[in-house]
Amino acid sequence: MDNLLIPIVRTAGSFILLLVVTFAIGKHINAHKNHYSFALSVTIGAFIAHMSFHTSLKFRDIFIAFITLLILFYTLLIFSSRSRVLRGWLSGSPTVLIENGKILDKNMKKVKVSIDDLNQLLREKGVFNITEVEYALLEVSGTLSLIKKKPFQNATKQDLGISNSSQHLPIELIMDGEIINKNASGPYNPEWIEAECKKRNLRVEDIYYAVINTNGQLFIDQYEDQLTSPTDVE
Template identity: 70%
Template structure:
């Protein structure tokens, strides 16, 4: 029985530890915006696998090494935040691939990147004509940042003389038929929410989701959608 309980216990412990680490520094790891965050994500996967399944290795030894790795990563974050020189050395710098509409073949050679690779990255940005690009930079994360030439840039409201209108983050008020208490402050109080529901002959329990959108307008979605034949893509 013990031979089953030990790997199960190690796996559960390592999983809980992974969830905790992800909650603390998950945004840094998941973004892969620099070299050491990518290295950490690979190393964490290896450590967690060994914690859970490699029973020949002592769990405490792996745990200590894992904690040491996290401390090292935190130090890298701290040093990168304090020093731009260290940040460039640890995180790397973006590489310009297109400048003034011209492909920089020397930089392409340094990265061992072909024209096909560049075209693929451009297509992922919905650009099928390389002649539309003024500048293109390959970020450390591997994503491509671009600036289109002026004739190919999409128009903005200012081009049409439309004045700026204030926008804010959406405020969720009701979810799964329950008022989100932490968001009921200011003008969006519980009484205000219930009053808006009453205007629409609804109860809070009837509403699946209600949110104040970025324009300050209340959006409500009921549990009953009254659709005769909803689309099912599965």
Template identity: 65%
Template sequence: MMDFLIPVLRTSVSFILLLFVTFSIGKHIGSHKNYYSFALSVVIGSFIANMGFDTALSFKEMTVAFLTLVILFYLFNSISSRSRSLRKWLSGRPTVLIEKGKLLEENMKKVKFSIDDLNQHLREKNVFNIYEVEFALLEVDGELSILKKKPYQSLTKQDLHIPHSNENLPVELVMDGKVIDKNVDDKYNREWIESEFRKRNLKIEEVYYAVINSNGSLFVDKYKDHLQSPVDVE
């Protein structure tokens, strides 16, 4: 019985530790925006696997080593946020591959980046003609950031002199047939919600999802959509 119980307990504690670490520093290690966050995510996975399944290793010592690693990462992260020179050393810097429309061959050799690699990354950015690119930088996480030449840049509202209007975050009012009380305020109160639903001949319990969009309009989705042949594809 103990042979069965010990792995269960080790795995449970390891999982709880992983959740704690994820909630604490998950945004830093999950994005893989620099070298050490990527390395840490790999090492954490290895630690958790060994802590949960390898009963030949001391769980106490593994836990101490695991927590030490996390604390060191947190300390380095805190220090690097205050030191630009340390941040460059830990996080690395982007590499310029195209400057003023010219390919920088030496920089491409340094990062082992071929023309085929560059073209693939450009296509992923919906750029099929390299002469459209003014600047291209290879970021630390391997993503390519590009700035197109002015004739090939997309138009903006400012270019068309369209008046700018402020937009707000969407406000979810109803989910699964229930009003989300924390989002109800003086403007979007329960009476206002019921009034809007009455205009649509709906009751709150008939609504699957209702949200005030960023432009201020109300979007309502019912449980019963009455679609003749809904697409059944995930």
């Protein structure tokens, strides 16, 4: 019985510890997808795996090593915030792949990126014509950042002389046919929601999703989409 209980307790303890660490530094790891955060996340995973399943190792010893890793992480974090050189060494730096519309083949070879890889990265950014690109940088995270040439840049409201009105976060009012009570306050109270439903000859139960969008407009999606041949693709 003890042989069965030990891995169960170790696994539960490791999982709780991982949750605590994730709540503490998870945002930092996810927001900074660089060499430093990648190495940290892999090492944390290895520690947690050993805590859970490697019963021949003492849990206390692994736990001490794990705490040492976190202390080292925060120490380097403090020093790197004060040193640009250290930040560059820990986090890495982006690589310019296209400059002034020209492909930098030497940089491409350094980071082992082929033309096919570059074209795929551009397509993921919605660019199918490489001649539209002025600058392209391969970030440490592996994503591509780019600046299009001026003729291919999207026009802004300022370019079109359109005034910018204030915007706010979306407010979800109905989900799965039920009013979200915590959001149904102020001008968007339950009475207002019911009235808006009646205007459209709908009941709350008929609505799959209703939200006040960033422009202050009400969007409603019904359970019945009334499409003659909806696309059946996941």
